[in-house]
Amino acid sequence: MVARFLANSALADTAAAWARDFRLLAPVREGQAVVYRAWAKDMHPFLGRPPTCSAKEALLPQTENLLTYTYRKDQADLTRTEVFVAEPLPPEPTLLLGARPCDARGRKLLDRVFLERGVEDPLYAAKRRNTLFVTVACERMENTCFCHWTGGGPTSEEGSDVLLFAVGADGGGYVAKALTPEGERLLDKLPEASRAAQEELAAKLASPPSQAVPGPAPDLSAAPERFLKLFGNMDFWMDESARCLSCGVCTYLCPACSCFNITDENSGMKGKRLRTWDTCMSALYTLEGSGHNPRVSRAHRLRNRVGHKFCYHPQEFPKDAGAQPEFSCTGCGRCIKSCPVSVDIRRVVLDLMEKGDAS
């Protein structure tokens, strides 16, 4: 496959061209944050650092319609009301620009839930089939990054249709590598990457700067058993969750968290049934009508988040013996970076490994 070149100076025009064929979601700066927005004229895509939000918005929007309903009076008997229900329109073809390899790997983890667990989710499946990811490889890892702990890496190709590698040659831009036939079609208008650009990239990949990967990954293959060993140790979970505010930002920004709520929004005689992101860190998540709550404290809820990612998920989707388990975590570090009280899931997992081994 021919490596193409996307010059920085051509980025906006190329994005605009893609936006003619796709609903284009591109990262832009808004205040301190980098967020995905639907393409608009004069928009400046910003690929300089990982977006604050994960790319799951493209496949599992924060809010989406499950159905619409309308109540109408029965004209034959005005004391009665009838209800009519309609399904949402199919999604438009979408291109997500500027995801990072951790986000692209998140697609696989969302597939596990929405396509492979049992019932196929038709809304997710439709989006998944016609959404492309143009991903930016990371030049270095930030101090919250730990994708190499969970089977990924700063230049991991998994889940992307195109991977862009930043280079300084030829005035600055990206060497673009197509990873799927759809990705190749996206690039067919771009010039071939120059020899200088390709050589610069090869040199970078051959000897990544020393700060690119912060420390070797620990062996987490025993994490599921260690978790179960510590499941009933509420002192452990109280300690780990002592600072947690139950704000849920960790789950909302997570590329792998997929829990959702379903609510109705009424407007006169009609309305919508909506699916929205939900968070297992909220007490309301499991609160029952009777007042009973199986996860009554923050300790219970943090335990569920960590347990789902590092125990229940690998048990549900087992790998061959000896292989690294698949965790429901891509190591993107957003939960660490944005936590208002600095709860660090790496610390929790390392504590699990250590204290779950003691007994």
Place this chain on the structure above:
Amino acid sequence: MSLNPYLPSLATIIETFDETPDVKTFRVVLKDEAAMRAFRFEPGQVAQLSVFGTGESTFVICSPPTRMDFLQFSVMRVGELTHRLHTLKEGDPIGLRGPLGNHFDYESMKGKDIVFIGGGLGLAPLRTLLLFMLDNRADYGNITLIYGGRTPEHLCFKGELAEWAARGDMRVELTVDNPDKSWSHRVGVVPAVLTDLAVSPENAVAVTCGPPIMIRFTIQALEKLGFTDEQIVTTLERRMKCGVGLCGRCNIGGKFVCVDGPVFTQAQLKELPQEF
């Protein structure tokens, strides 16, 4: 049924009546007559009822698949959706998604003595299986129902309790915590009655449902009587949204109550992380 698991079938309420001051029974048929004729489910399965504009909630289908004139749901008024549901009348439209979840393994119960132990509205899922067994009476051994509530007024399915007691082919033991002057049955909590009756575990299965505290002490009492974990069957409740194993909230460890349950044996529950 649509391939979209979130899309309810439209249904009509054909009858409602009060069971207790806060429990109302709804009899429902699907609007599409062919769909109603084709509707199949197993005892213990649940469905999501929709009041469009308020939301959805999960309820057990408490009529048996052997009696398909309607689907019956008995609903306690506790939250927003159930308050709204209680205001609906005969002829009102609702949505129904189902059947969902697993079911009672009535095949493996054939030839055995069955002990139903229920508290309050926990009798609803037991009613489905009990009526199914009464409609296939020859397949099962002795059938006993031990049922309790806070007061006589709080017992559900009152008319049927007398009917079942009068049948002669099953035993009915009723108890309340707080009797009134007219009460002629037992007084005390359900697990105490169970112990009192010294129900034999020999070739028997116990099926229990009720408030969490009742289930806890009932299982202790059953264990003391010699019931093994495989002989104790219960059906769980959790807050649910999607009902098809995707939205996440009803998990106990790696299992989802909405698809792996709601029916579990005590042996299965002991395999799970203890988060009840």
